[in-house]
Amino acid sequence: MRTLQLAGVEVPVIGQGTWRMGEDSSQYASEVAALRQGIELGMTLIDSAEMYAEGAAEEVVGEAIAGQRDKVFLVSKVYPHNASRQGVPLACERSLKRLRTDYIDLYLLHWRGQYPLEETVDAFERLREAGKIGRWGVSNFDLDDLHELAAPACATNQVLYNLEARGIEFDLLPWCQQQRLPVMAYCPIGQGGHMLAHATLGQVAARHAATPAQVALAWILRQDGVIAIPKAVRPEHVKLNAQAHDIRLEPGDLEALDQVFRAPQRKQRLAMV
Numbered sequence: 001m002r003t004l005q006l007a008g009v010e011v012p013v014i015g016q017g018t019w020r021m022g023e024d025s026s027q028y029a030s031e032v033a034a035l036r037q038g039i040e041l042g043m044t045l046i047d048s049a050e051m052y053a054e055g056a057a058e059e060v061v062g063e064a065i066a067g068q069r070d071k072v073f074l075v076s077k078v079y080p081h082n083a084s085r086q087g088v089p090l091a092c093e094r095s096l097k098r099l100r101t102d103y104i105d106l107y108l109l110h111w112r113g114q115y116p117l118e119e120t121v122d123a124f125e126r127l128r129e130a131g132k133i134g135r136w137g138v139s140n141f142d143l144d145d146l147h148e149l150a151a152p153a154c155a156t157n158q159v160l161y162n163l164e165a166r167g168i169e170f171d172l173l174p175w176c177q178q179q180r181l182p183v184m185a186y187c188p189i190g191q192g193g194h195m196l197a198h199a200t201l202g203q204v205a206a207r208h209a210a211t212p213a214q215v216a217l218a219w220i221l222r223q224d225g226v227i228a229i230p231k232a233v234r235p236e237h238v239k240l241n242a243q244a245h246d247i248r249l250e251p252g253d254l255e256a257l258d259q260v261f262r263a264p265q266r267k268q269r270l271a272m273v
């Protein structure tokens with residue numbers, strides 16, 4: 001699978017999300033199996049957060065990566081209300097315990113909250129010096145937030161990006177590409193919702209003998225410096241997502257998609273889920 005440099009490490013351009021995992025104990029074994037299957041298929045970047053199922057998603061990840069920690073690039077996130085000087089290291093320790101590891105490759109501020117950015121960044125830097133995290137980054141930061149952050153050490157910005165939510169193409173994405181700041185696209189397949197039923201998407205998919213979700217992923221990966229992190233539990237979804245890497249959309253496909261999923265013509269406030 002194609003890789004890009006994130007936090008100084010080569011990571012696959014398709015990773016695995018974990019939101020909604022850990023919420024239903026009857027799904028635990030399937031979720032662990034899905035993440036393991038994804039790792040085998042090369043989707044070795046796993047994205048989680050202390051927020052997901054209030055820590056239970058990280059426990060699923062911990063089980064999935066047991067015995068193969070070195071194969072995986074782990075991303076997790078701190079709640080804004082824990083992003084203080086004292087709160088960050090405590091939250092990180094709790095995440096490490098649930099993930100059953102002694103370091104997180106990339107630790108993100110989930111969204112901006114009440115604590116000054118310098119305080120959170122300082123706490124992240126201390127964790128990095130202590131070897132608890134490899135690098136740190138942010139999530140749900142618009143361009144003005146990134147300007148205010150003004151931190152070259154920030155390793156990524158994780159934001160909503162899919163066919164229906166293209167606002168970042170106007171200013172945020174070009175700026176990140178110019179700065180060589182990798183962007184992680186969350187909800188890349190629109191949470192499996194009505195976007196996938198769009199007729200044009202279906203027609204493009206048929207031309208490639210692919211599924212709409214695969215085209216949605218391939219469409220994201222046409223951009224330089226972008227990583228998609230779909231979440232999938234069903235084994236067939238995991239497989240299809242990994243295979244989406246091999247789909248190359250033609251200019252005609254992109255034009256057809258542009259007709260119905262419009263690119264932004266002006267600045268749009270960063271959308272969040």
Ligand SMILES: NC(=O)c1ccc[n+]([C@@H]2O[C@H](COP(=O)([O-])OP(=O)(O)OC[C@H]3O[C@@H](n4cnc5c(N)ncnc54)[C@H](OP(=O)(O)O)[C@@H]3O)[C@@H](O)[C@H]2O)c1
Nearest residue numbers: 017018019186187188189190191192213230231233234237
């Ligand atoms: N930083 C943030 O604020 C933020 C916000 C939202 C999400 N995220 C991260 O981004 C990840 C992805 O976003 P998301 O989980 O909200 O949405 P998503 O990945 O766009 O969609 C997940 C849904 O799509 C289904 N699906 C997966 N692969 C499919 C396929 N090939 N064909 C059809 N359906 C498919 C899944 O079903 P099954 O599970 O049944 O297979 C699931 O219901 C999250 O899990 C999380 O790690 C971050």
